[in-house]
Amino acid sequence: SPFPRDAIPVLDQLSMTPCPFFLFSPFFLIFCKRNLSLFTGLWTSDPRLRDCMRHLRQAMRESAGTVMVDQKLFRKCVGANILLLTQAFRRKFIIPDFEVFASNMDQLYYSTQRQEGGHVADYIPQLAKFSPNLWGVSLCTVDGQRHSAGDTKVPFCLQSCVKPLEYAIAVHEIGTEHVHRYVGKEPSGLKFNQLSLNDEDKPHNPMVNAGAIVISSLLKPNSNKAERFDYVMEYLKKMAGTEYVGFSNATFQSEKETGDRNFAIGYYLKEKKCFPENADMIAALDFYFQLCSIEVTCESGCVMAATLANGGICPITGERVLSAEAVRNTLSLMHSCGMYDFSGQFAFHVGLPAKSGVSGAVLLVVPNIMGIMCWSPPLDRVGNSVRGIHFCQELVSLFNFHNYDNLRHFARKLDPRRLSLDDRNKSVVNLMFAAYSGDVSALRRFALSAVDMEEKDYDSRTGLHVASAEGHVEAVIFLTEMCKVNPHIKDR
Template identity: 55%
Template sequence: MSDKTLKRRDSNLKQWQDGLSELLASGMQDFEEKLFCFLCDHNDLVSIDKFKNLLEETGLRETDFRLKETMTKFRVVLERQLRDENELRGSVDKETFTDCVSDNLVVISKALTSQFVVPEFKTFTDFIDNIYDKCKDNFNGQPAQYIPQLARVSPKHWGVSVCTIDGQRYDLGDTDTPFCLQSVVKPLNYAMTLNDLSPEVVHKYVGQEPSGQSFNELTLDYQHKPHNPMINAGAIVTASLLKKGLVIADRFDYAMDQLRRFAGGEHVAFNNSVYLSERATADRNFALGYYMRENHCFPKEADLVETLEFYFQLCSIEVTAQSGAVIAATLANGGICPTTGDRVLDSDAVRNTLSLMHSCGMYDYSGQFAFKVGLPAKSGVAGGVLLVIPNLMGIFTWSPPLDQWGNSSRGVQFCEELVANFNFHNYDNLKHTSTKYDPRGRAVESKAQDVVNLLFSAYNGDVTAMRRYALLGMDMSLADYDGRTALHLGAAEGHESIVRFLLEKCGVPSHLKDRWGFTAYDDALRFKHSHVAELLKEYMKNNPDSSSKSVDEVTKYMKQVKTEN
């Protein structure tokens, strides 16, 4: 698709969203009729494909359970049109359209008026495209070699899938190719066990601290327990607790059923060849098991060999990046699957799971990952990385080549690039941090709020606020609908300090005109503020090109103010 076509499509989508937002402002009464009028062509028909594409632009898939009734009715209409040669195919009239969308009007209106958690979804996915392409050129590492079935996987695979807590979806690359969870199952196993028992019961057997050693090290903490559930020792003990009263077949069925609920019914399967391969190369895990049994780490009724078999089975459960993203989004959404609305976990289990993922989820790189990325994540030696952005989205990346710590090389790079672009780091919410893109806000609304804040401060003569906005990097020449800038208001109100600050420190052009052709100088004269008018006149005389201060001078001043503060 050409750049010109993309721009035209984005422009059309923006016009539709702006217009539909106005419709919503008048309430939901007759919304489907208004929606039809807004989307119909000159024949008073709406294209079904065009409508579906419009929804897809917002991140909403036609397979979404919240659109089930609408898509079923559209399907029936299309089948009828195919049978009737006299009917125009692929388009519907007003009566049919309103009937089709009426059952799912709430979610449709939210999608088309940018009411989802990521309102500017296309802008967000453009960033994801760039990060994906950047990481694609990372050829460091190789697939895990100690499990033969994993060693045979092509290192070229690279996929990224996103699912927000509102069910917005986006996929890039190899997102429908199945692979095994391996260690990514550890936090899920822990969450299911917490949900079934309680933190008090679970942590009688497994600790909560980073081990500071390799994930498969033969070591226990000072209480003779595994350090945490994210290393092999802790995951094996956690597996011994999951539905411990049932036979192993029923325990495995329970885990599979729960993981399918995590994934909203999307791909969750079992890879028997990986399971057999893992079991055949499990000397270290068996050694860990016997070492822990010697130290009384397991519940009394636990069978060691059965527990290890169950652990290997859990690691061999298979997902795709797409289903993995839904699993991550379920954790981001406090335990409720965003694509089905099913509450899989209670919020306490999710909170505790994310806490340990944040501190222990990335093997021996966990500390550096927490420092650089600042988000809960879990990696596995099959190349998967499950990343959770609480209250916003889940992301799953898959690329088999691993770095020296056993994490996906591309996956780790993607996470680091993501946080470099977005304010997702756990501490990006601190005051006075560098400005990053926040996909949760509307770009238009954000700019509008900037204009309001800036002009209000100028009207009130609040130089302190103006300095703060300048330090934050705000464009100090922003204008409202009428072309009125802070300089206009400062001059009209006679605030010499505001006018002087904007001209001399921020470099705002003095010749800016509003929609009626008035400059700030004109406003100072009209409202009889002669001292301000004289200041502006002198400045305009000395700066006839109105180019104001150079960028270097303004930057130098900002650095000076920061130093003084």
């Protein structure tokens, strides 16, 4: 079993089979906190588990550590989360062997930590205050599995990482056609803050400063400044689930005081009539500076990325935040334009949608699998995080996450979505031994761990064959009645 022996009573109850169930509430709470994350990737702070954890804490307080949990209380605690917990313990999430996957991610984190070079951005004074030694990585899968390593609770500003989020909100609210009347879709091949437009006198794409400033003018144009800011903040908070989203007023003021280049871009856009009619260019710039100054942590940023990976549905709340069309368009532009004038090389080597910011953040999306937020302030010559770029490259070197890794005859990499062959062989051996011994409790654990109870050995024998041959009536009844093992399978 992939779970501690002391957790077995919990799993027994989930099997819905008649069995005695007694468990000390203090132990179960400790088990949840220490092991739920390790084995399944679920955090006890997950909003989906809020009621479950509240009932457990209440039971613990009322029992004073002496009263055992009976079936009624257990069902009260987990009833609303039975499907989620069953999925977790049966390893039915997108990353089934999360403990191994998290270990691999930790190795990538520590190997990348040794990377040196780059310089912390100093043209915005508030960004220059961050230590170059800060380095954090957080991930969240589309099932809400979480893992973090390093400085993942330190707030930092999104900066340009807000651009795809702002664009997604605009497309979701006012539609693709309306947005792209004012902004193009092509990579520029130029620096992100270049005074340049395409052949139609539009900003090249929403991922450069000119495009993001124009997008800012499209969001709630008839509302006042406070309402517009609250409007976007509400979206970002929904994308982050219940995780931290804040605002750095110091960075905002610093952006305005040192934003001569962006003011130049704004006046150039106004001259070329790039803004909607009656739009206030200064107000659009002010709003853009505000959005760049929104703060997240790696832990909240990865949930935002996972919302994009999950088609616009926040994985830890289940709430649809963005339309599928908005997410598709956003990921397409992140893939082609998201990494400044390194976008082509990033698409070639990493093959995943991503967006970087001069704060040192890299928001990475592995579609249908997970979102990742990397953060390390030292930047390379084009403005991307040195450690962030290296981590992304190492990630796709180890796992088959590159967009074209699954082509036929391609070199094999690790696929964390599949259980290894070794795991299957071990499960067959353990299943056969449990059947040979007549150990119904062990058989029940295997069923809960998503083991195929009709797995065959080298003689094409199932556990039912073995239990029958050894005369273990209870095991035979369990396998046929509870697990629905086919009694007509023939061995060799």
